[in-house]
Amino acid sequence: MSDRDPVDVPAPGPSRRLVDAVEGLWATMADDYGLLPDLAVDAVLARADRGELEAATPRLVELLVANDLAVTDAAGVVGRFGAHQWEPTARRVVTEALDAWWLESLKRRPAEQIEPYTTEVVLGVLAGFGAPMIRWFGPWLDELDGPGAEHLARVVLGGPDGLVGPAWEGKTDEARQVLAWARTETVVYGLTLIGGVHLDDGVLDQVLDRLIL
Secondary structure (H helix, E strand, O other): OOOOOOOOOOOOOOOHHHHHHHHHHHHHHOOOOOOHHHOOHHHHHHHHHOOOHHHHHHHHHHHHHOOOOOHHHHHHHHHHHHHOOOOHHHHHHHHHHHHHHHHHHHHOOHHHOOOOOOHHHHHHHHHOOOOOOHHHHHHHHHOOOOHHHHHHHHHHHHHHHHOOOHHHOOOHHHHHHHHHHHOOHHHHHHHHHOHHHHOOOOHHHHHHHHHOO
């Protein structure tokens, strides 16, 4: 073995799907971007608050998925997206960007995630979009054969106290839905038969103890 200190491995860059989704927003939401691509967080939030949400959306999403927004601001932005009346094409590209961000969070191991944007924080932010929670649960189930199992274990072991803070403010019902979904037969079987191999020794037993009580 080498005597050298371990080298920190940087977090992976955005997925191709996420890059394409953000580019799709810029291509769809406005013909003339002006200074929006270069606006700082405070400036672009101010534009959105002045009634220019759609024009500001590509930049807001860009900042969101790069984890450049404070969690409180991120939750507020996604809440605005959920409340806005979008034309069908615009809603499709916004939704695709959020879907891509969520999938990227699920695919990254906990050590690769950039604090404070853990998977449970990203989910809390996305819950403000107002879509049925099954929208986010479906991809999570598909990712149990990988880092998704680690994220699920952390949420289950954290319990209700782990689904709190700015991302989950005003979303008590959504948080309950997360923990109720984790106890469903499909999730328990998936974690037991597929996801358990991705967990450290003893963690699966701890998780199952919580789920089957």
